[in-house]
Amino acid sequence: MAALLGFFVFVIVAVVVLAIIGAILRALVIVLRAVGILCVAGALGAAIGLCAAAFGVESEYAWAIGLIVTVLAAAAIFQRGSSRWRRGWDAREEVFPVPVALEPEAYAGAIEPRAERKVSKAWEQLTGMLPAADVRGLNRARDACARLLAASDAQPLALELMETAVLIRRNLPELAHRNASLWSDADEAERAGLSAGIVADVALLEKRAEGQLSALRRNRRDDLHAIRNHLAARIDEGA
Structure with a gap:
């Protein structure tokens, strides 16, 4: 009886540990994705800000322009990526739609x-x-x-x-x-x-x-x- 009880406890602990590991992995994926988006958007914003400064825009305005571009680029990348991820997850292995060529x-x-x-x-x-x-x-x-x-x-x-x-x-x-x-x-x-x-x-x-x-x-x-x-x-x- 003690052995059976110990087995059930082991199974419960294993399930809980796996659930925690899965949650941690999902959180890491979200964090890494956010970091990647911020890096790309930040690089784009910095490039635009430097270009603005090179064309004679005052430094504080140039960096403000760069910051605005960074925020807008991050939002656009996140929205587009989220939409594609949802469609890809729902479709699983269906990468492209395959319309059926039948008479209407x-x-x-x-x-x-x-x-x-x-x-x-x-x-x-x-x-x-x-x-x-x-x-x-x-x-x-x-x-x-x-x-x-x-x-x-x-x-x-x-x-x-x-x-x-x-x-x-x-x-x-x-x-x-x-x-x-x-x-x-x-x-x-x-x-x-x-x-x-x-x-x-x-x-x-x-x-x-x-x-x-x-x-x-x-x-x-x-x-x-x-x-x-x-x-x-x-x-x-x-x-």
């Missing part, structure tokens, strides 16, 4: 990955407020937006893609929420008006997403032509 009327659920669950929920809400005849158009817009989100995540330095991805992630859930809040107690005529507005809104999203995806494809084709021309020119030189 064949969709049967979310085509976005788990990291985009708010966007998926918004699309489902909007779908529920449309007559069957308009669902095809919404699914076409949803497909375009899913492909744009995938392209934005795959090319984080493409600013136009990133801007539209942020627009979708921030505003589509709000659009669905506001329509749903009016839908619950709306009469038939009001619901028809809400549905028409949804159709118009998602058509605008589709137009913007498809336009940027088309531009992306053109750039890729231009890059391919450029490398082909480069290869041809080098081969001709060596012939």
Whole structure:
């Protein structure tokens, strides 16, 4: 009996110790991340302050400018890093969204990955407020937006893609929420008006997403032509 009691005590102590170690490790990660952000932001602020001083700005104002830049840069880096960390944690191994290339009327659920669950929920809400005849158009817009989100995540330095991805992630859930809040107690005529507005809104999203995806494809084709021309020119030189 004493041995069994000792075993249970050992297990409890081990669990507590592991929990404490895990908490300490998480705290260290947070501290190291904060130090890294402050170092990067501080270096940027110092560089801006020195540049301001070099252009004749008085030293106290130059350092004030540097301090402001440091604070703003730290806030921007922290916010962007937190957003990416949350999406990456939710997605686990899903690095990029993988939209399903089906006919619009064949969709049967979310085509976005788990990291985009708010966007998926918004699309489902909007779908529920449309007559069957308009669902095809919404699914076409949803497909375009899913492909744009995938392209934005795959090319984080493409600013136009990133801007539209942020627009979708921030505003589509709000659009669905506001329509749903009016839908619950709306009469038939009001619901028809809400549905028409949804159709118009998602058509605008589709137009913007498809336009940027088309531009992306053109750039890729231009890059391919450029490398082909480069290869041809080098081969001709060596012939």
